[in-house]
Amino acid sequence: EAGVTQFPSHSVIEKGQTVTLRCDPISGHDNLYWYRRVMGKEIKFLLHFVKESKQDESGMPNNRFLAERTGGTYSTLKVQPAELEDSGVYFCASSQDLVGKQFFGPGTRLTVL
């Protein structure tokens, strides 16, 4: 069974540009989560999808971030326009059940210059 995949693995962009991160969850997992980790700090929750619906987006930093999950399969996270403080590693995770373990992708390292 394929795990959670994320694309790209690295992205380097300039301040003001747009970047779109993609996550493909494990097939059949209705729950999909986005997280961000800034170097050395906690893994911070961004939002939670159940199928195509946003259940909790309280962690989204501001309206420069837009997450979508069309058709309840893969998800995208767009940052527009990117700022320096958006740099970090963005993780996607998926799960079958709400309570319990989540399966994480390898992350996308975003660097905003």
Next chain:
Amino acid sequence: DQQVKQNSPSLSVQEGRISILNCDYTNSMFDYFLWYKKYPAEGPTFLISISSIKDKNEDGRFTVFLNKSAKHLSLHIVPSQPGDSAVYFCAAHDNTGGFKTIFGAGTRLFVKA
């Protein structure tokens, strides 16, 4: 304001000895706790979990202890192996106003051969 705190950034242990990683939380409404392990350039992987109705859960070399009155949990690894060297994250499920998982900043464990 961090709700899940791992106050030790790193821990060094001799192979074969016990590793004890600690975690404190502030929200008494948290009812499910997890530990994840993370190797460099990979996403976190689930290790072990515990519900708030229990005070101990064991899986092989890994045991998690929960002290609700102290809002404290710990992960014991016995015996420690060099392959256990990784960053360990403590996490808690937060069901208030949605569903999210709150992570600590992680503790880097070094197991010396």
